[in-house]
Amino acid sequence: MAEMDVGTKVIEGGGQGGVTWKEVSRSTSGSYTIVLYKSANGGSQWKKVTYDKSGNIVKTVYGS
Numbered sequence: 891m892a893e894m895d896v897g898t899k900v901i902e903g904g905g906q907g908g909v910t911w912k913e914v915s916r917s918t919s920g921s922y923t924i925v926l927y928k929s930a931n932g933g934s935q936w937k938k939v940t941y942d943k944s945g946n947i948v949k950t951v952y953g954s
Contacts, residue, residue, distance in 0.1 A: 909929055909931060909935065910929070910930040910931055911927035911928070911929060911930065911937065912927060912928055912929075912930040913925055913926070913927050914926050914927065914928050921942065921943040922940050922941065922942060922943075922948065923940070923941045923943075924938060924939070924940050924941075925938070925939050925941065926938050927939065933954070934954050935952070935953070935954045936952070936953050936954070937950055937951065937952045937953070938950070938951045938953075
């Protein structure tokens with residue numbers, strides 16, 4: 891996983907239906923990094939992504 895500063899935007903989906911996610915917080919738990927993203931397009935959408943120490947996505951949880 892490339893190191894990103896808090897506030898980095900990630901585009902998911904693509905096209906007109908793509909969602910741009912903005913990182914709002916980052917924490918660690920053991921060998922995992924947990925990053926909380928909120929929609930930069932407005933609204934209350936969020937996702938929490940858990941990465942392992944190699945930067946691979948282990949789990950993604952979406953909500954609103």
